[in-house]
Amino acid sequence: MSCSLGVIGLGRMAQVILLPLLERGDFRPDQVCGVVGQKASVQNAKEQLPRGVQVFSSDDPSSLVVWNAPIKLLAVKPQHLDAVEEMWNQVDMEAPSSDQLLISLLAGVNLKRLGAIFTDCSCVRAVPNTPALVGAGLTGLAWGDEITYEQKLLVEKFFKPISEVLELPETQLDAFLALASSGPAYVALIAEALADGAVAAGLPRLLANYLAHRTLFGTSLLLKEKALHPGQLKDMVASPGGTTITALRQLESAGVRSALMEAVVAAAERSRELA
Ligand SMILES: NC(=O)c1ccc[n+]([C@@H]2O[C@H](COP(=O)([O-])OP(=O)(O)OC[C@H]3O[C@@H](n4cnc5c(N)ncnc54)[C@H](OP(=O)(O)O)[C@@H]3O)[C@@H](O)[C@H]2O)c1
Incomplete structure (x- = not known):
């Protein structure tokens, strides 16, 4: 079993981004899988999503499929990054493709740190805001150095339907978050x-x-x-x-x-x- 989009942390913000992608058919439900922190959250996450999206808890060995997805959306709280890093280091990756993409929503976690953890991935930081729920959001994007033009287009596909997208130098992302996201x-x-x-x-x-x-x-x-x-x-x-x-x-x-x-x-x- 494999999936195209793996969501690490299937909480509120991940669902705001994911649901329009599924509604528009950019991904079929069976191409998407996600992981939550607690076993008790699995059922709740499944109920919020179309049938066919697979959801695992972080201690479920089957959650491996999420980490192996070529596109990963990282949407845990920043304080859970250490737990995610621990999981990632234990993952026995299938032969990693060279064009793995990691989209991180984590406040304050910079591209340098992401690159040090997710060594095989091209990374991008995305800072959305909650008006995205009604298609009136703002998203700030800061690209990692190794990102390709095609990957940029793909990332924009995630955020343009729910928000206006602004490409920013990473140094401006904290101030962007402080105004637009908070x-x-x-x-x-x-x-x-x-x-x-x-x-x-x-x-x-x-x-x-x-x-x-x-x-x-x-x-x-x-x-x-x-x-x-x-x-x-x-x-x-x-x-x-x-x-x-x-x-x-x-x-x-x-x-x-x-x-x-x-x-x-x-x-x-x-x-x-x-x-
Ligand atoms: N909400 C906003 O307005 C907003 C705006 C911009 C950016 N962000 C960023 O988006 C991220 C998510 O925020 P949110 O509001 O969506 O948070 P949230 O609703 O609390 O969702 C966090 C998700 O992460 C899961 N999780 C916790 N530990 C995990 C682990 N070890 N492995 C995998 N999954 C784990 C949680 O599962 P359990 O519930 O089972 O613990 C939950 O599904 C944050 O980094 C935040 O900075 C949020």
Whole structure:
């Protein structure tokens, strides 16, 4: 038994990438196999995927087939990389083909480290974000030196249907992650806080949640469609002595702008630390 695409860590992000590939027929289910950490997760992963995709737990000797796949998607949490490395070193590889490809989603794990572990593979780092779930994601890609043109096209096939793809030097990937990949959590927190404020000011919860969400959505669309600088949009809304400038003054005195900047810098530093 062999498979074309082996997924190491069949969790949330791997499934976001994998399901569209299967839906579009880029891979048949029987060409895909994956491995999860715990036996208890096998059934759950199978239920999320089309029939025919094979799923193994990491301690199952049959999981060998995943490691031997010519294309590997590495999607475990960075803290599980040591366990993956241990497994990989125990794998008795079938004659490795020269064009093995490893796509890593791991935050902070650089190409040098990946290349040292997966010695027979061409490696690429991919940093997607969760709006990929609705086809509105962003993915940053940094290529290893040995990657071929054909492999680049193949990797793009994984990410273009769910996200806009940006090719970046690896040195920019931590900052990309800190904004684009962690960003949906910051924005969700802002949406929640805005809704809480509206509830405190007297609106019912459901209406407040809806208004917060629509305000973020509409603002984002307006910035994009009219190609506005954020400062221009702020100035359009804030009239002299009005409600908005009063609120903005409050935000500035609470240090919101600086807190957001520091959050992005801290996330980028954490990503570098994980390396
Ligand atoms: N979520 C995001 O927004 C996002 C964005 C960009 C990048 N990423 C990156 O994507 C990666 C995956 O994130 P996620 O959110 O998808 O995590 P997740 O849902 O927790 O999935 C991790 C998967 O790895 C499996 N696993 C754990 N130990 C393993 C081992 N030793 N061998 C094989 N599989 C093992 C887990 O199985 P068990 O459940 O059985 O332990 C699970 O299926 C991370 O490196 C993260 O940095 C995530």
